[in-house]
Amino acid sequence: xxxxxxxxxxxxxxxxxxxxxxxxxxxxxxxxxxxxxxxxxxxxxxxxxxxxxxxxxxxxxxxxxxxxxxxxxxxxxxxxxxxxxxxxxxxxxxxxxxxxxxxxxxxxxxxxxxxxxxxxxxxxxxxxxxxxxxxxxxxxxxxxxxxxxxxxxxxxxxxxxxxxxxxxxxxxxxxxxxxxxxxxxxxxxxxxxxxxxxxxxxxxxxxxxxxxxxxxxxxxxxxxxxxxxxxxxxxxxxxxxxxxxxxxxxxxxxxxxxxxxxxxxxxxxxxxxxxxxxxxxxxxxxxxxxxxxxxxxxxxxxxxxxxxxxxxxxxxxxxxxxxxxxxxxxxxxxxxxxxxxxxxxxxxxxxxxxxxxxxxxxxxxxxxxxxxxxxxxxxxxxxxxxxxxxxxxxxxxxxxxxxxxxxxxxxxxxxxxxxxxx
Amino acid sequence: xxxxxxxxxxxxxxxxxxxxxxxxxxxxxxxxxxxxxxxxxxxxxxxxxxxxxxxxxxxxxxxxxxxxxxxxxxxxxxxxxxxxxxxxxxxxxxxxxxxxxxxxxxxxxxxxxxxxxxxxxxxxxxxxxxxxxxxxxxxxxxxxxxxxxxxxxxxxxxxxxxxxxxxxxxxxxxxxxxxxxxxxxxxxxxxxxxxxxxxxxxxxxxxxxxxxxxxxxxxxxxxxxxxxxxxxxxxxxxxxxxxxxxxxxxxxxxxxxxxxxxxxxxxxxxxxxxxxxxxxxxxxxxxxxxxxxxxxxxxxxxxxxxxxxxxxxxxxxxxxxxxxxxxxxxxxxxxxxxxxxxxxxxxxxxxxxxxxxxxxxxxxxxxxxxxxxxxxxxxxxxxxxxxxxxxxxxxxxxxxxxxxxxxxxxxxxxxxxxxxxx
Numbered sequence: 001x002x003x004x005x006x007x008x009x010x011x012x013x014x015x016x017x018x019x020x021x022x023x024x025x026x027x028x029x030x031x032x033x034x035x036x037x038x039x040x041x042x043x044x045x046x047x048x049x050x051x052x053x054x055x056x057x058x059x060x061x062x063x064x065x066x067x068x069x070x071x072x073x074x075x076x077x078x079x080x081x082x083x084x085x086x087x088x089x090x091x092x093x094x095x096x097x098x099x100x101x102x103x104x105x106x107x108x109x110x111x112x113x114x115x116x117x118x119x120x121x122x123x124x125x126x127x128x129x130x131x132x133x134x135x136x137x138x139x140x141x142x143x144x145x146x147x148x149x150x151x152x153x154x155x156x157x158x159x160x161x162x163x164x165x166x167x168x169x170x171x172x173x174x175x176x177x178x179x180x181x182x183x184x185x186x187x188x189x190x191x192x193x194x195x196x197x198x199x200x201x202x203x204x205x206x207x208x209x210x211x212x213x214x215x216x217x218x219x220x221x222x223x224x225x226x227x228x229x230x231x232x233x234x235x236x237x238x239x240x241x242x243x244x245x246x247x248x249x250x251x252x253x254x255x256x257x258x259x260x261x262x263x264x265x266x267x268x269x270x271x272x273x274x275x276x277x278x279x280x281x282x283x284x285x286x287x288x289x290x291x292x293x294x295x296x297x298x299x300x301x302x303x304x305x306x307x308x309x310x311x312x313x314x315x316x317x318x319x320x321x322x323x324x325x326x327x328x329x330x331x332x333x334x335x336x337x338x339x340x341x342x343x344x345x346x347x348x349x350x351x352x353x354x355x356x357x358x359x360x361x362x363x364x365x366x367x368x369x370x371x372x373x374x375x376x377x378x379x380x381x382x383x384x385x386x387x388x389x390x391x392x393x394x395x396x397x398x399x400x401x402x403x404x405x406x407x408x409x410x411x412x413x414x415x416x417x418x419x420x421x422x
Numbered sequence: 423x424x425x426x427x428x429x430x431x432x433x434x435x436x437x438x439x440x441x442x443x444x445x446x447x448x449x450x451x452x453x454x455x456x457x458x459x460x461x462x463x464x465x466x467x468x469x470x471x472x473x474x475x476x477x478x479x480x481x482x483x484x485x486x487x488x489x490x491x492x493x494x495x496x497x498x499x500x501x502x503x504x505x506x507x508x509x510x511x512x513x514x515x516x517x518x519x520x521x522x523x524x525x526x527x528x529x530x531x532x533x534x535x536x537x538x539x540x541x542x543x544x545x546x547x548x549x550x551x552x553x554x555x556x557x558x559x560x561x562x563x564x565x566x567x568x569x570x571x572x573x574x575x576x577x578x579x580x581x582x583x584x585x586x587x588x589x590x591x592x593x594x595x596x597x598x599x600x601x602x603x604x605x606x607x608x609x610x611x612x613x614x615x616x617x618x619x620x621x622x623x624x625x626x627x628x629x630x631x632x633x634x635x636x637x638x639x640x641x642x643x644x645x646x647x648x649x650x651x652x653x654x655x656x657x658x659x660x661x662x663x664x665x666x667x668x669x670x671x672x673x674x675x676x677x678x679x680x681x682x683x684x685x686x687x688x689x690x691x692x693x694x695x696x697x698x699x700x701x702x703x704x705x706x707x708x709x710x711x712x713x714x715x716x717x718x719x720x721x722x723x724x725x726x727x728x729x730x731x732x733x734x735x736x737x738x739x740x741x742x743x744x745x746x747x748x749x750x751x752x753x754x755x756x757x758x759x760x761x762x763x764x765x766x767x768x769x770x771x772x773x774x775x776x777x778x779x780x781x782x783x784x785x786x787x788x789x790x791x792x793x794x795x796x797x798x799x800x801x802x803x804x805x806x807x808x809x810x811x812x813x814x815x816x817x818x819x820x821x822x823x824x825x826x827x828x829x830x831x832x833x834x835x836x837x838x839x840x841x842x843x844x
Contacts, residue, residue: 032619032634032638033634033637033638033649035638036641036642051628052628085626086614087614087626088615088616088626088627090625090626090627091625091626106613106615147800147801155804161638162830163636163734164804165804166634167634167638168631168803170619170629170631170634171631171801172629173617173620174619175620191510191528192508192511193509193510193528193529197454197595197597198597201474202512203475203512203530204507204530205510206528207593209589209592212454212455212589212591213588213589216583216588219458220585233508233509312589330834330835331834332834378569378593379569379590381586382584382586382587382590408584408586409582410757410832412753412754412757413582413752
């Protein structure tokens with residue numbers, strides 16, 4: 001009988017090889033208006049004091065604090081009103097003993113004043129106010145630089161920018177920030193049977209599903225996908241696309257053409273390429289066994305299986321974590337939930353298996369059911385919420401056993417009430 | 423003393439008023455290449471069978487199954503090889519009794535054949551093969567329409583599209599899907615003290631932080647923000663911007679100019695507008711008390727406080743859930759974690775309070791500490807992971823008490839190892 005498989009490598013070995021690669025995105029400038037979710041590439045320190053002037057923290061009256069000492073509900077102090085400062089006024093009248101200036105929250109504090117009496121504690125008369133509560137020096141005033149001092153660290157390098165982070169940067173008046181650029185990820189599908197979406201489907205042909213799936217998955221991982229098209233199953237075509245991908249992108253994801261034998265197109269084509277370092281061809285996991293990974297001058301090339309379910313699961317297990325890591329994005333690790341196996345879930349002993357599952361909430365517990373699969377089933381993953389990992393030394397997970405489900409998406413995005421799922 | 427507050431409404435009352443509004447996004451077409459995270463606006467049913475031809479599920483030989491009956495390791499059956507079909511070939515030779523055709527996974531099945539013998543179970547000789555294992559009719563074949571039948575529901579209306587969902591749609595050859603358009607959200611900041619980013623900052627002026635924060639927050643909620651600019655604190659300017667916003671957008675978010683008194687610009691300006699339904703001015707929550715909400719011919723207008731921390735917290739509590747709901751996006755509810763209060767957390771009794779907190783992992787437990795606030799502090803929220811809700815009848819949360827933290831971002835995005843947070 002024909003030998004059709006190859007040496008398999010453990011995931012651990014693959015990961016330790018990938019860990020040695022040094023893939024780094026460039027630093028790019030983006031506008032704070034568009035910076036949501038980007039990763040800050042250098043510490044952001046404020047070029048200015050915020051606020052950059054002494055301002056009133058309340059609506060009220062700017063006073064000399066000691067004028068109010070002893071004021072109380074029964075013994076108000078009377079002060080002459082010598083002017084007003086609204087928010088945004090660039091100048092303010094001077095305050096001296098016995099006088100005050102009406103101020104709005106955020107207004108420039110008048111020179112001479114050292115506190116603000118809140119409007120609630122005053123009654124205004126003709127040209128004067130009565131103050132019913134004493135204030136201490138500094139009360140209801142924001143000193144220059146109180147919120148952010150010039151040179152202060154506002155947001156640290158590596159932060160995934162939230163609305164509030166960009167808000168803090170904007171408070172210093174800075175409009176552009178340096179973030180890590182998105183990694184450019186070339187995506188190509190291999191196969192003589194593939195047809196572009198929208199084209200006529202003749203017998204023997206199928207639509208190129210994997211490019212669509214993987215391009216959207218790359219976006220979900222934080223990369224910038226580049227579609228290299230459908231590649232025919234011959235060495236020249238594959239090498240041509242690979243060279244073009246290596247010129248323009250930071251990493252390459254092929255799907256299809258990885259099974260050893262007649263269809264083993266991509267790894268065979270690449271094996272003869274100069275300067276190519278083959279890391280693995282054959283992974284000790286199911287699905288994903290025919291996966292190959294290589295690197296060319298430090299740029300990783302992932303060759304995923306052609307079956308849509310296998311391609312996407314393998315992407316989630318080996319490509320997504322590295323795109324995130326190399327992009328300085330946090331890992332998806334938190335996106336896991338504990339559940340109980342709803343039935344006995346079988347697995348092939350001797351091989352690490354990733355089993356797609358569907359979650360269901362039953363009496364406040366999450367129950368995981370294996371999705372009916374079949375390597376052909378394109379629809380398998382649409383009804384799947386995530387996957388569980390079954391170690392090589394297990395031949396099944398017992399019904400009721402606790403499992404960790406790695407979710408494809410945050411749990412609150414799973415909204416299928418009509419089916420009573422979650 | 424001057425009366426400066428207004429009647430306050432409970433959040434519950436505001437929510438029941440907002441629930442009566444009927445804000446709906448249009449349905450728009452997007453390409454499956456760009457459909458990640460969009461909400462499908464109608465059931466997607468397949469226009470074709472997938473696969474649309476009978477295909478081989480394995481590399482091997484297409485045979486007449488009954489020819490192999492009785493074959494075993496000791497008694498191989500010999501068949502004549504009359505041709506080959508590769509993946510993508512549009513035609514296949516006929517198979518008849520005693521003959522077979524070499525097929526690749528995914529190849530068009532030859533007429534006459536009703537099973538595929540896997541290559542592992544054969545040995546090929548000169549023009550013939552020896553078959554060492556019997557197959558049953560249908561074995562290793564994928565029938566036409568087996569994965570998706572014509573007219574079958576592939577992805578249901580309301581689904582937030584994942585890479586695998588768009589992959590399943592692509593399998594049917596369809597390139598455009600109908601999704602809900604993003605709600606257009608006008609964002610404007612009011613205040614004479616505000617200056618655009620990048621402009622010179624004179625005394626009394628501050629940069630417009632809220633527009634930047636809210637525009638990024640609207641994007642995080644799934645809306646499409648439109649920046650209406652800085653609005654000066656006078657009725658004409660406010661009404662002009664409001665009219666323009668109502669013409670182009672589905673909802674409007676103002677910040678600033680909501681405190682009753684001299685700076686009560688936005689609600690005062692709007693109160694006199696025809697066809698305007700004022701829902702609340704004054705909310706029983708802290709921060710956010712001066713918040714006002716109105717609607718104009720069904721379009722909601724949110725008037726948030728001007729302080730950056732108050733504006734953003736109020737946005738998270740009252741605007742974000744409704745943008746998500748009206749966009750058919752799932753609520754953020756799942757984005758909560760349980761934690762223990764690290765210190766006694768004080769609250770003003772008689773008012774529902776939202777307290778920003780910072781999380782820390784201590785001995786495998788999450789501990790929540792209140793972030794030092796001050797309504798001026800622009801930086802408060804950058805060091806904050808979420809907030810807790812303290813009911814009106816509580817004056818504090820005891821140290822060690824369990825609290826529910828509503829996170830600003832998924833927990834796995836909180837990556838601040840250097841400070842031992844999470």
